[in-house]
Amino acid sequence: MELYERLEELDADKAEMRASRILHGLGFSATMQQKKLKDFSGGWRMRVALARFCIRSSNRTFRILVLISHSQDFLNGVCTNIIHLHQRKLKYYTGNYDQYVKTRAELEENQMKRFNWEQDQIAHMKNYIARFGHGSAKLARQAQSKEKTLQKMVASGLTERVVNDKTLSFYFPPCGKIPPPVIMVQNVSFKYSDNTPHIYKNLEFGIDLDTRVALVGPNGAGKSTLLKLLMGEVAPPYRRHDPKVTVLRLSWQHLTEQLELDLSPLEYMMKCFPEIKEKEEMRKIIGRYGLTGKQQVSPIRNLSDGQKCRVCFAWLAWQNPHMLFLDEPTNHLDIETIDALAEAINEFEGGMMLVSHDFRLIQQVAQEIWVCENQTITKWKSGILGYKEHLKSKIEKQ
Numbered sequence: 001m002e003l004y005e006r007l008e009e010l011d012a013d014k015a016e017m018r019a020s021r022i023l024h025g026l027g028f029s030a031t032m033q034q035k036k037l038k039d040f041s042g043g044w045r046m047r048v049a050l051a052r053f054c055i056r057s058s059n060r061t062f063r064i065l066v067l068i069s070h071s072q073d074f075l076n077g078v079c080t081n082i083i084h085l086h087q088r089k090l091k092y093y094t095g096n097y098d099q100y101v102k103t104r105a106e107l108e109e110n111q112m113k114r115f116n117w118e119q120d121q122i123a124h125m126k127n128y129i130a131r132f133g134h135g136s137a138k139l140a141r142q143a144q145s146k147e148k149t150l151q152k153m154v155a156s157g158l159t160e161r162v163v164n165d166k167t168l169s170f171y172f173p174p175c176g177k178i179p180p181p182v183i184m185v186q187n188v189s190f191k192y193s194d195n196t197p198h199i200y201k202n203l204e205f206g207i208d209l210d211t212r213v214a215l216v217g218p219n220g221a222g223k224s225t226l227l228k229l230l231m232g233e234v235a236p237p238y239r240r241h242d243p244k245v246t247v248l249r250l251s252w253q254h255l256t257e258q259l260e261l262d263l264s265p266l267e268y269m270m271k272c273f274p275e276i277k278e279k280e281e282m283r284k285i286i287g288r289y290g291l292t293g294k295q296q297v298s299p300i301r302n303l304s305d306g307q308k309c310r311v312c313f314a315w316l317a318w319q320n321p322h323m324l325f326l327d328e329p330t331n332h333l334d335i336e337t338i339d340a341l342a343e344a345i346n347e348f349e350g351g352m353m354l355v356s357h358d359f360r361l362i363q364q365v366a367q368e369i370w371v372c373e374n375q376t377i378t379k380w381k382s383g384i385l386g387y388k389e390h391l392k393s394k395i396e397k398q
Contacts, residue, residue, distance in 0.1 A: 043219030140334030180208035211351035214366035251327035261301035305332035
């Protein structure tokens with residue numbers, strides 16, 4: 001009876017209808033709702049996870065949403081408050097992410113002014129006490145007064161120096177010059193099997209060392225597939241290219257397939273690049289990507305996903321590629337690391353194709369936006385913010 005009462009409370013007889021309605025709202029057609037999860041791309045699987053969350057929470061009333069995200073664009077769109085975790089302390093800010101950055105900068109500027117003023121006062125009083133503490137009775141009394149003032153300042157708590165967030169400086173070594181086109185795609189069509197529809201038809205494009213392209217489009221449109229096609233990972237390479245060209249793709253799969261999890265980052269990099277004999281030299285290389293101290297000698301499996309990503313970036317950079325294919329590279333990177341990656345990409349001499357949902361990263365590094373949709377690729381005429389407004393308008397119409 002308890003089970004029946006609980007099922008009635010949950011409206012279990014309407015669960016399938018509710019699930020179907022939620023999935024439809026997230027873009028799943030009736031046919032898609034019957035497919036197996038293994039047949040979906042990662043983006044569609046995430047939509048299923050969101051649907052599952054929605055149906056589990058549909059009988060509850062939420063007043064508070066707490067989220068962890070490294071997407072500044074997303075934080076700006078949904079947050080009314082920001083909690084900053086720094087040196088094991090929580091600091092609270094009102095407003096979205098941009099407001100947090102502005103307020104924090106102002107508070108830290110005032111904090112440093114207060115800190116410098118206090119340090120000047122302390123130095124002045126200590127100097128006076130040292131010079132006149134044993135002088136004439138009048139000067140000695142003044143020195144004692146200043147010593148009491150100094151003791152009160154210390155007892156009431158001094159302003160701390162602002163400790164800035166740790167900054168990173170990623171680096172891609174020079175790759176040399178190669179005349180265009182580095183990669184040429186001509187009249188390419190592709191589908192995974194005879195029983196599946198085409199993902200692409202009659203593609204024609206070229207890319208070279210000046211290319212800075214972001215691939216955008218709906219989940220399942222074939223953005224990652226295009227990079228795999230160019231690498232020859234899902235079929236014979238559909239490209240003409242200079243044999244001297246080194247093309248590398250970095251994706252989430254590298255964390256599970258490429259890395260040897262029982263090795264430490266130091267051991268792994270020494271194994272991958274045996275020409276670097278000195279451990280200290282390799283330590284410096286790895287350190288540029290934000291892995292220091294014990295992190296360099298701990299097994300890779302014990303590192304966070306973000307730290308594993310940094311090992312991958314170190315490996316990628318020291319392969320000295322001419323062309324970078326980056327497939328959702330920011331999934332496990334914090335905001336500081338994303339900014340460091342953007343700066344490194346902008347200083348990179350080679351070409352870059354990027355698949356990302358991070359609008360801010362795209363805005364920082366992409367010179368062209370290519371939209372993957374309806375079995376083809378079209379060049380978007382304006383920037384990524386224009387494409388974002390196009391998506392918002394499309395959703396509102398739907």
